[in-house]
Amino acid sequence: MxxxxxxxxxxxxxxxxxxxxxxxxxxxxxxxxxxxxxxxxxxxxxxxxxxxxxxxxxxxxxxxxxxxxxxxxxxxxxxxxxxxxxxxxxxxxxxxxxxxxxxxxxxxxxxxxxxxxxxxxxxxxxxxxxxxxxxxxxxxxxxxxxxxxxxxxxxxxxxxxxxxxxxxxxxxxxxxxxxxxxxxxxxxxxxxxxxxxxxxxxxxxxxxxxxxxxxxxxxxxxxxxxxxxxxxxxxxxxxxxxxxxxxxLSIYEFNRFIKDLNGLTPDEFLIELDTYFRIEKRGQELYKPKEKHHFSMYLKGEFYALYLRKSAYEFSDELSELDAEILYRTVLKPILGIEDIRNDSKIIYSQDKSDGLELKTKVDSGDFKVSFGMMPTTIDEIKTIVDKGLVMPPKTTYIxxxxxxxxxxxxxx
Incomplete structure (x- = not known):
């Protein structure tokens, strides 16, 4: 009540x-x-x-x-x-x-x-x-x-x-x-x-x-x-x-921008990503995800589409199905070494209400090595996670x- x-x-x-x-x-x-x-x-x-x-x-x-x-x-x-x-x-x-x-x-x-x-x-x-x-x-x-x-x-x-x-x-x-x-x-x-x-x-x-x-x-x-x-x-x-x-409510996603590749070259980084994702190079073609568990990435002057290999990832609860959490568990923490996504200075967030070109422009400026975009979280996802007593990662929603x-x-x- x-x-x-x-x-x-x-x-x-x-x-x-x-x-x-x-x-x-x-x-x-x-x-x-x-x-x-x-x-x-x-x-x-x-x-x-x-x-x-x-x-x-x-x-x-x-x-x-x-x-x-x-x-x-x-x-x-x-x-x-x-x-x-x-x-x-x-x-x-x-x-x-x-x-x-x-x-x-x-x-x-x-x-x-x-x-x-x-x-x-x-x-x-x-x-x-x-x-x-x-x-x-x-x-x-x-x-x-x-x-x-x-x-x-x-x-x-x-x-x-x-x-x-x-x-x-x-x-x-x-x-x-x-x-x-x-x-x-x-x-x-x-x-x-x-x-x-x-x-x-x-x-x-x-x-x-x-x-x-x-x-x-x-x-x-x-x-x-x-x-x-x-x-x-x-x-x-x-x-x-x-x-x-x-x-x-209008709910938008936050893009993720990473300052370094944790000692990896771009090619080595792509090889590491291949464990969890099917990767398609899109070149200069802007890619924005249209489905859950799909991600956009901009690296070294080119766009990539990342599709989660569901056979390689365990969906253990409602939080684990959230795209922001998937990116953290498969990329940010194990590959890029970002444990504390709230306070680590290597990562920044920016809300995406535009056409997605920010993914390119911030990396092309030289301030960041790689950027990631995803689908917006829905109100049903938010409620499901909250009602289960779980907490979403920071900067998951811009409302x-x-x-x-x-x-x-x-x-x-």
């Missing part, structure tokens, strides 16, 4: 929302980030980059987190942000040049995470968990929702469609040519319909935001331990999320939509 809760969002005024909301600040190239900070006094990037005000970009740790809180208070004092008078849910739609996503922004329960109602598909780093937990404790708000997905539900769809027939509270186009619309669900009957609908949903899956989720849950546990009057209903027991049905910061803000302290 999934628990959702309406909340009194802090959000930009209608006239400033296009100027305030932003992508995650980590996604901006330095020159673009500096330009937005210099010419847009309303961007939320000023809140999360508080040192800009003092011409100091090297402020880190708890000092930075406290300044983030101060900048946030200034935005509220200047009435850039306002807060709802009563709790609400929010229908949010993002329209890109190729897709449309419609879901519900809500507060979700940290207890659901501990009870395994909210499930993960990748491991988190303890260091990042603790860092972000400290950030949350000092700032006291969520500005970017975690992306959670659930099985398509007719009742939820009807409520979403009902509000999309009305005038949106927000409707604007961002500079990346995406359209954003937000509707406020404050009718008590509609809220109860949605709450009841999610109570019938047994599992929510984290699509994007594992560290934000685990950090919120860690903070909730610590605050509960410090609070002798803890009831479980306090705002810190919830975190902001965007609930999107499974059919709407959209990517969400903006500060459209709605959830205060929990």
């Amino acid at each position: 999934a628990t959702i809760k309406p909340f009194k969002a802090v959000r930009p005024t209608r006239d400033k929302v296009a100027l305030v909301s932003s992508k995650s600040y980590e996604t901006y190239p330095e020159d673009e980030l500096n330009s937005k900070l210099a010419y847009n006094p309303f961007t939320f990037l000023h809140v999360v980059n508080p040192g800009y005000k003092y011409h100091k970009q090297d402020i880190t740790g708890e000092q930075r987190f406290k300044l983030v809180h101060n900048r946030y208070l200034e935005f509220k004092e200047d009435q850039i942000f306002t807060q709802e008078e009563k709790p609400a849910l929010y229908v949010y739609q993002k329209i890109t040049p190729t897709h449309s996503f419609s879901g519900i922004i809500t507060a979700t329960s940290t207890q659901d995470y501990h009870d395994n109602t909210i499930k993960i598909h990748e491991r988190t780093l303890k260091k990042r968990e603790l860092l972000f937990e400290n950030y949350l404790k000092n700032t006291g708000f969520n500005a970017e929702p975690v992306l959670l997905t659930y099985p398509d539900d007719t009742t939820v769809n009807k409520i979403i469609q009902k509000y999309q027939q009305k005038r949106a509270e927000y409707e604007f186009t961002s500079t990346d040519k995406n359209v954003h619309l937000l509707w406020i669900v404050e009718d008590s009957e509609d809220i109860q319909v949605l709450v009841s609908a999610f109570e019938k949903i047994s599992t929510l899956y984290i699509a994007d935001g594992h560290h934000r989720t685990t950090s919120s849950c860690l903070l909730a546990k610590n605050l509960a331990d410090e609070n002798p009057n803890h009831t479980g209903k306090e705002d810190y027991n919830f975190f902001m999320s965007y609930l999107l049905s499974e059919s709407q 959209e939509p990517k969400l903006r910061s500060a459209l709605t803000i959830y205060e929990f302290l």
Whole structure:
């Protein structure tokens, strides 16, 4: 049973929302980030980059987190942000040049995470968990929702469609040519319909935001331990999320780029690959896999198609059938000597939403010796692995939509 809760969002005024909301600040190239900070006094990037005000970009740790809180208070004092008078849910739609996503922004329960109602598909780093937990404790708000997905539900769809027939509270186009619309669900009957609908949903899956989720849950546990009057209903027991049905997710693959061949020549490397793969040289012909267990490779100026020899590989569980895991078990670890695929500096990852030419251009630049591409993972594969209690390798999925910061803000302290 999934628990959702309406909340009194802090959000930009209608006239400033296009100027305030932003992508995650980590996604901006330095020159673009500096330009937005210099010419847009309303961007939320000023809140999360508080040192800009003092011409100091090297402020880190708890000092930075406290300044983030101060900048946030200034935005509220200047009435850039306002807060709802009563709790609400929010229908949010993002329209890109190729897709449309419609879901519900809500507060979700940290207890659901501990009870395994909210499930993960990748491991988190303890260091990042603790860092972000400290950030949350000092700032006291969520500005970017975690992306959670659930099985398509007719009742939820009807409520979403009902509000999309009305005038949106927000409707604007961002500079990346995406359209954003937000509707406020404050009718008590509609809220109860949605709450009841999610109570019938047994599992929510984290699509994007594992560290934000685990950090919120860690903070909730610590605050509960410090609070002798803890009831479980306090705002810190919830975190902001965007609930999107499974059919709407867009899932892309990550390409793998390797800096060296672990002492092998290209010909020796191909001989090693022959143990597990039938290899076809494609020359300059771009090859992108069309089936599971097929891989593309670019090596020494030429494309190759790799087809797994199933007689030479053991499918022992659901994880072993995942293409990213197959590549690790047959190539990255035994041949290229990459044990820790999360932290080894010899490998980098890049999401593939293009025509696949990145496999060629990064290797031709001389920075890498070989690159690999594969089919995207499906939502059914993700759910199967998660439901078996298994964890996917890092950088297996690149999932959209990517969400903006500060459209709605959830205060929990």
